[in-house]
Amino acid sequence: MSWMRNAWYVGATSDEVGDKPLGRRLLGVRMAFFRDGEGRVQAVEDFCPHRGAALSLGRVCKGELVCGYHGLVMGGDGVTRSMPGQRVSAFPRIQRYAVEERYGFIWVWAGEADQADPATIPVLEWHNNPAWAHGGGLFHIKADYRLMIDNLMDLTHETYVHSTSIGQEEIDETPCKTTREGATVVTSRFMENIEAPPFWLDALRAIGVEGNPKVDRWQICRFSPPSHVLIEVGVALAGHGGYDAPDDKKVYSVVTDFITPEVDGSMWYFWGMARRFRPDDAELTERIRAGQGGIFTEDLEVLERQQQNLDAFAQRKLLKLNIDAGGVQARRMIEEHIARETASV
Known part of the structure; x- marks a missing residue:
C-alpha cells in the first residue's frame, strides 16, 4: 500500500454533503457520506449488505441511509436498521469510518476508527476569521x-x-x-x-x-x-x-x-x-x-x-x-x- 491509513484525509467539502448522500472512492475504499438526524456527517462503506448495491445512490430519511434498490435502512454505525417486510437482525455490520467536519471540510480516518484523534487534524487559522x-x-x-x-x-x-x-x-x-x-x-x-x-x-x-x-x-x-x-x-x-x-x-x-x-x-x-x-x-x-x-x-x-x-x-x-x-x-x-x-x- 502506498499511503497511510491511520491519518486524517479530506474526503469532501462540507457543502458536498447536503440532503443527499455522497459516494466517493477514497484510499481504495468506496465510502458513502450522509448527514444524520442532528446534521452530523457519517461515513460507511458504500455497500448494501443485501445485494451489494451502492448505498450512496439511495436517499437520506430521518437521518439514516435508505438503499435505493430495495429500501434497506442503514445507520451511521454500519448496522442495518430495517428493510420492508424482512428480518434484518442477522445482517452483517458494514464498515463505518470516523469523520469530523471542520474548517469547511469533511475529514475521514481510513484506518481503525477507535484510533482516530480529532486533535491531530491540522489547525486552519483562516476559517471563519474576518481577517482572512x-x-x-x-x-x-x-x-x-x-x-x-x-x-x-x-x-x-x-x-x-x-x-x-x-x-x-x-x-x-x-x-x-x-x-x-x-x-x-x-x-x-x-x-x-x-x-x-x-x-x-x-x-x-x-x-x-x-x-x-x-x-x-x-x-x-x-x-x-x-x-x-x-x-x-x-x-x-x-x-x-x-x-x-x-x-x-x-x-x-x-x-x-x-x-x-x-x-x-x-x-x-x-x-x-x-x-x-x-x-x-x-x-x-x-x-x-x-x-x-x-x-x-x-x-x-x-x-x-x-x-x-x-x-x-x-x-x-x-x-x-x-x-x-x-x-x-x-x-x-x-x-x-x-x-x-x-x-x-
Missing part, C-alpha cells in the same frame, strides 16, 4: 498522489509550467533550502528586488499599489503527513522587510493543498488559497480562485501525462537533484509512517 478570505476547488487527477506532493514541494516548475501567471526566472536562479522540522518538511525560497509576475502584480494593485515596483517574494512549502501541503506565498514592496513587511506593504497568502489518494494512480485534490488582504472583497476572492484554478489545471495536465509515462516506462529510474529534496523528504516521511503501521499489524 479563502476560495478553492476540487480536481480529480489521474496520477499518483505523491506526484502532486513532489510538484508542490518543488516550485521551480513554475518558471516553465506557469510562465504567464506566477512563473519567473528568479525562481530557477534562487536556491531553496529544505529542512525537516519534527513531523513537517519545509522547503523555502526567498527572492529579493525582483519584478512581480502577473498574478502577484494583480494582487498588489488590489491593495492600491500602482505601477510595476520591485518586490521581495517568498515561497515556504510545508508538508505534513499524510498528504497535506500548505505554502506561504506573497510579495512585499522591496526594501520593507520582505516576508516580515507590514501588511500595508505586502500581499500575503497561504496556498492550501489537501491531497487524498483515490486508488493507486489517481487522487482527489482539494486546492485553495487563503489570503490576508482585502478579505471582504468577494469579487477579488472569485478572481483569485479562477486564476488559481487555471494554474492548477496546467499542473493537472503535466501530472497526468507524467503518470502515463511512468506506467509506460516502469523500468526507468527517476533522477534526484537538489531541487527534489522537499519531495524526497516528504516521501521518506510517508514511508516511515507506513512501515510503522505495517509493523503494528
